[in-house]
Amino acid sequence: MSAAPLINYPCTVCCRATSMWCSRCQRVWYCSPEHLQNDWPRHKKECVPTSAVPEQQRNAAPVPIQVQPQQLFSVSAVLFLPEEERPRIIVVNCQPQSSGACPVPLVREFFPRGQPQSVVLTQGLNNEPLRFPLHLWYCPISLAKGAPVNRAIHRITSGAAPKPWSGPVLVLKFNGSRRQGYTDAGSNDLPALSSYFLAYK
Structure with a gap:
């Protein structure tokens, strides 16, 4: 797992905010190595290594999520x-x-x-x-x-x-x-x- 700087996304397993992602595809987020391991049987079917992605897409930075205050x-x-x-x-x-x-x-x-x-x-x-x-x-x-x-x-x-x-x-x-x-x-x-x-x- 790798960390992306200062951007929080929801963990795929528990939805906790995290900056760590799957280092293989860099498209799915996890708050802990355990959650990555637990989700791997499902995620491996969609995990495409970054080396298989065209370079211009691979180097694009993730777009930060804008937080909007909302009611419960x-x-x-x-x-x-x-x-x-x-x-x-x-x-x-x-x-x-x-x-x-x-x-x-x-x-x-x-x-x-x-x-x-x-x-x-x-x-x-x-x-x-x-x-x-x-x-x-x-x-x-x-x-x-x-x-x-x-x-x-x-x-x-x-x-x-x-x-x-x-x-x-x-x-x-x-x-x-x-x-x-x-x-x-x-x-x-x-x-x-x-x-x-x-x-x-």
Whole structure:
């Protein structure tokens, strides 16, 4: 991975602002080597080395993204609370970013016990690719801090999940495979989520 000076773009995996890119093609941005490695199975299909690009295009500097102040907007999300038997459909505010960048969902309020982390689900039942990937937020230290097992997840997996999920879990839905924004998540996303919880070890 290489860094481009003073220009921040959204990480392809998590949308965090970054100046690091794939040094092979210099067209895709990542905030860490781990995210590049995680995305490589998908990205390698489109990664064209800069040596294969005409020189006049190769030497062109990336165009900085202009930041425009914008108002928050809301999308529906699925919230699994540990003390409830069923997941809820709630509204989550998102902060728009610069043009073309993925908005930042404001999820901190749902995780009072610690800093949330996220994972992007790209496959659903029977490993079928999801047309709209799911962005799952959770707190990895909830169980260590004594958070109860998540009853809503326990219920949708019929108690068969090998990992006892605990603490809240929040799920947003990307509006397409390029993950540049969000759309409303709902109960139709529960089968893919159940499949993920059952497969995660």
